[in-house]
Amino acid sequence: MTEMCAQATAPLHCLFEDPHLLVLDKPAGLLCVPGRGPDKQDCLSARAQARWPDALIVHRLDMATSGIVLMARSLDVQRRLSLAFEQRRVHKNYEAVVSGTPPAAPQQWQDLHAPIAADWERRPLRVVAPEGKPSHTRWQRLDSWLQQGQPVSRLRLEPVTGRTHQLRLHMQHLGHPMLGDALYAPPDIAAAAPRLLLHACTLALQHPITGQDMHWHSAVPF
Numbered sequence: 001m002t003e004m005c006a007q008a009t010a011p012l013h014c015l016f017e018d019p020h021l022l023v024l025d026k027p028a029g030l031l032c033v034p035g036r037g038p039d040k041q042d043c044l045s046a047r048a049q050a051r052w053p054d055a056l057i058v059h060r061l062d063m064a065t066s067g068i069v070l071m072a073r074s075l076d077v078q079r080r081l082s083l084a085f086e087q088r089r090v091h092k093n094y095e096a097v098v099s100g101t102p103p104a105a106p107q108q109w110q111d112l113h114a115p116i117a118a119d120w121e122r123r124p125l126r127v128v129a130p131e132g133k134p135s136h137t138r139w140q141r142l143d144s145w146l147q148q149g150q151p152v153s154r155l156r157l158e159p160v161t162g163r164t165h166q167l168r169l170h171m172q173h174l175g176h177p178m179l180g181d182a183l184y185a186p187p188d189i190a191a192a193a194p195r196l197l198l199h200a201c202t203l204a205l206q207h208p209i210t211g212q213d214m215h216w217h218s219a220v221p222f
Contacts, residue, residue: 015218026067032063068092098179100176109158113134115131115134142154195222
């Protein structure tokens with residue numbers, strides 16, 4: 001937790017800026033937008049607006065997740081980017097470290113379909129349930145090794161849909177929860193890392209104004 005707090009207070013890192021959009025590298029432990037209460041007002045959007053007053057949120061990462069966040073610099077671009085996300089024209093990849101060794105040959109993409117619903121008794125958590133919304137994650141195993149005598153694996157994840165907590169919940173449903181996941185992993189796996197080992201490492205889309213193909217990468221910090 002101390003390490004995550006230190007990351008959250010690190011200087012704001014901008015990967016790209018032009019008159020239309022911003023691409024920021026969010027540290028783990030920092031909210032994307034303000035939460036409830038005076039202690040939850042520091043967030044990525046507030047820090048961005050202190051530097052770029054026209055910055056507008058387009059999508060979010062969980063507080064515990066690090067990596068690439070896209071922001072618009074006008075209402076028109078915000079609408080265009082929101083539509084691009086809705087139409088799945090924005091391509092995102094994440095990396096995660098999970099418990100165990102998922103049953104797949106290295107570098108081969110696998111598809112996981114598992115519907116996600118609100119867990120009303122434990123809100124804001126989610127649950128895999130037949131009545132949930134269709135949810136699709138593509139994943140591949142990059143590497144596996146032993147950590148303190150236990151097998152762990154590095155995965156590349158591609159969320160085809162964008163449900164709340166989708167990647168964390170899908171990996172738990174697969175039987176390989178993420179290290180450091182205080183929401184869905186068993187206590188020993190949640191305690192196996194000082195932060196959630198999930199990072200949004202690539203984002204690609206057509207520029208909403210110029211139409212140019214754009215691609216950004218953020219180095220995985222774990």
